[in-house]
Amino acid sequence: MEVLRQLRGYYQERRTYLVLSILCLAAATGFGLVYPLLLRNLIDDVIRPGNYEGVLWIALTAVGVVVIKASLQFLHGFFGGRLGNYLAYRLRNACYEKLQFLSFRYYDKAKTGDLMSRLTGDLEAIRNFVGFGFAQLLNLVLMVVFGMIMMMSIHWQLTLITMITIPFLAAVALKFESKIHPAFQEMRLALSSLTTAVQENVTGVRTVKSFAREPYEMEKFSHRNERYKDNQIFASTLWSRFFPVMELLASISVAVLLAVGGTLVIKEQLTLGDLVAFFSLIWFIIGPMWGLGFHINNYTQSKASGERVLEILNQKVDVKDEDSAVDLDLENMQGKVEFDHVTFAYGNKMPAVTDIHFTAEPGSVIGFLGGTGSGKSTIIQLLMRAYNVNEGSIRLDGRDIKDIRIQSLRSAIATVFQETFLFSSSIRNNIAYGMTQVSMEEIIYAAKLAKAHDFIMEMPDGYDTVVGERGMGLSGGQKQRIAIARALLINPKILILDDATSAVDMETEHEIQSGFQEVMQGRTTFIIAHRISSLRHADEILVLDEGRIVQRGKHEELIQVPGPYQEVYRIQYADHLSRNNEGNEGKVL
Numbered sequence: 001m002e003v004l005r006q007l008r009g010y011y012q013e014r015r016t017y018l019v020l021s022i023l024c025l026a027a028a029t030g031f032g033l034v035y036p037l038l039l040r041n042l043i044d045d046v047i048r049p050g051n052y053e054g055v056l057w058i059a060l061t062a063v064g065v066v067v068i069k070a071s072l073q074f075l076h077g078f079f080g081g082r083l084g085n086y087l088a089y090r091l092r093n094a095c096y097e098k099l100q101f102l103s104f105r106y107y108d109k110a111k112t113g114d115l116m117s118r119l120t121g122d123l124e125a126i127r128n129f130v131g132f133g134f135a136q137l138l139n140l141v142l143m144v145v146f147g148m149i150m151m152m153s154i155h156w157q158l159t160l161i162t163m164i165t166i167p168f169l170a171a172v173a174l175k176f177e178s179k180i181h182p183a184f185q186e187m188r189l190a191l192s193s194l195t196t197a198v199q200e201n202v203t204g205v206r207t208v209k210s211f212a213r214e215p216y217e218m219e220k221f222s223h224r225n226e227r228y229k230d231n232q233i234f235a236s237t238l239w240s241r242f243f244p245v246m247e248l249l250a251s252i253s254v255a256v257l258l259a260v261g262g263t264l265v266i267k268e269q270l271t272l273g274d275l276v277a278f279f280s281l282i283w284f285i286i287g288p289m290w291g292l293g294f295h296i297n298n299y300t301q302s303k304a305s306g307e308r309v310l311e312i313l314n315q316k317v318d319v320k321d322e323d324s325a326v327d328l329d330l331e332n333m334q335g336k337v338e339f340d341h342v343t344f345a346y347g348n349k350m351p352a353v354t355d356i357h358f359t360a361e362p363g364s365v366i367g368f369l370g371g372t373g374s375g376k377s378t379i380i381q382l383l384m385r386a387y388n389v390n391e392g393s394i395r396l397d398g399r400d401i402k403d404i405r406i407q408s409l410r411s412a413i414a415t416v417f418q419e420t421f422l423f424s425s426s427i428r429n430n431i432a433y434g435m436t437q438v439s440m441e442e443i444i445y446a447a448k449l450a451k452a453h454d455f456i457m458e459m460p461d462g463y464d465t466v467v468g469e470r471g472m473g474l475s476g477g478q479k480q481r482i483a484i485a486r487a488l489l490i491n492p493k494i495l496i497l498d499d500a501t502s503a504v505d506m507e508t509e510h511e512i513q514s515g516f517q518e519v520m521q522g523r524t525t526f527i528i529a530h531r532i533s534s535l536r537h538a539d540e541i542l543v544l545d546e547g548r549i550v551q552r553g554k555h556e557e558l559i560q561v562p563g564p565y566q567e568v569y570r571i572q573y574a575d576h577l578s579r580n581n582e583g584n585e586g587k588v589l
């Protein structure tokens with residue numbers, strides 16, 4: 001019930017529904033007790049004395065009871081349904097909101113399929129339990145208590161004798177619970193790994209097909225499917241053993257009742273009506289024991305689901321606003337960025353960047369060059385405060401970024417990532433992502449600067465063309481240009497281009513960069529690139545190796561000194577240099 005307690009905040013406002021749903025179900029159960037009494041009256045007071053008039057009254061009372069009971073059951077369903085759906089609605093929103101604010105560190109490990117199954121299957125199990133299962137579990141207790149009281153009031157000795165197998169029934173049900181709970185947890189995990197396999201397969205379909213790895217994928221899936229199937233079979237084997245054992249124990253109770261009760265009737269210590277009522281009442285005890293397995297199963301399933309949903313909701317957000325954090329004055333900010341001896345490691349690994357120290361003056365262009373894994377993207381992620389630095393500090397206009405509200409910090413920065421993500425929506429919506437107050441002229445202006453306008457206009461519906469999931473149907477370069485237009489539209493104080501022009505040809509890159517120069521006047525720009533041509537106009541180029549700055553300076557300076565920059569330059573401009581050497585020696589490109 002700890003899980004239910006933790007979820008309470010999400011249905012607290014509608015707790016009256018919970019109370020009403022329980023009350024209606026309890027009342028319906030109470031009315032159910034009228035049947036055995038009616039049977040007793042029918043036999044002892046109507047049939048045996050030959051009172052034919054009474055038959056009609058008993059039949060009418062039975063109809064009345066059915067109507068009331070059915071109405072109460074309807075109300076239980078009504079309130080339970082409202083409650084369950086309200087809770088599921090709140091939880092879905094809360095989980096989604098949490099997912100928006102969880103740190104990058106969480107997403108480094110998260111699996112999409114697993115998250116999807118938590119937000120769907122697990123939430124559904126919680127909805128069912130809180131809406132109905134919980135009330136039914138309580139009702140079970142009520143049925144046993146009501147039934148016992150009634151039976152005791154008829155013949156307490158017979159009640160005790162008949163109850164002889166009930167402790168065994170309860171023990172079997174509880175033992176079953178202890179086995180089925182871990183089985184269900186395992187089943188949920190198996191299901192989420194199955195969903196992850198499907199999701200990854202669809203996302204990575206190009207890789208799968210281009211490497212002709214379909215058989216490998218099928219085997220991987222079949223392996224996971226088998227794990228899920230084995231879990232299902234294990235759970236259903238548990239179930240199939242449970243029912244016969246319960247039936248056996250229950251029939252012992254019934255046999256004892258018939259034998260002892262029958263003898264008591266013959267000895268006239270019990271009326272026939274009492275025995276029939278007893279026979280009907282015993283199902284008030286045995287029935288719940290029977291259902292105990294089902295309801296416990298329901299409970300354990302939703303407990304496991306609740307734990308998985310709460311795991312998201314209770315996830316620690318390690319990058320969050322300090323209470324004293326302030327908003328940036330976006331209109332008047334300068335855009336000066338300072339990295340002050342920054343060191344950072346992902347988890348317990350070796351530092352990804354060490355002692356990074358530089359200053360980007362407002363409006364300047366800083367370039368980063370370095371091999372794969374040298375820490376270029378990490379520096380940019382730290383500036384966005386995707387992670388907190390381990391040592392040193394990062395300042396924006398003299399203020400530590402930890403003291404700036406994350407939302408405000410990130411809205412001052414526009415980033416074009418190495419991998420472009422497009423939403424399955426129109427090109428217009430992709431460029432104006434999330435911006436409501438933006439005119440078509442502004443969108444077109446940004447697209448023109450990003451050299452995207454021409455190819456957009458050639459598409460069947462122009463800016464209204466809907467791109468497929470993740471931008472399917474567009475080339476890598478086209479996607480990048482849309483992403484660049486998206487960043488330019490924000491008109492930020494700080495622009496980050498993380499290998500943003502890697503997928504476009506040199507000529508387009510040159511065109512886009514001249515566009516940047518126009519729009520980035522007075523804005524601080526960080527360019528990560530593998531091509532020297534992207535960096536040569538930078539005010540300062542930082543050359544990184546294994547997370548450290550190993551060279552810094554302007555293009556003209558760096559090509560003069562032996563070092564990694566000169567090496568890259570020589571490799572990329574080998575043709576040019578050899579031609580130049582033949583002609584005018586020493587001319588800088």
Ligand SMILES: Nc1ncnc2c1ncn2[C@@H]1O[C@H](COP(=O)(O)OP(=O)(O)OP(=O)(O)O)[C@@H](O)[C@H]1O
Nearest residue numbers: 108346349352370371372373374375376377378379
């Ligand atoms: N999310 C992450 N979790 C753990 N380690 C990471 C993560 N991102 C990067 N790293 C590690 O940090 C180091 C620096 O990576 P980074 O992405 O900053 O390099 P990069 O210079 O941008 O490389 P590339 O040019 O290939 O994009 C690498 O050793 C990388 O394995």
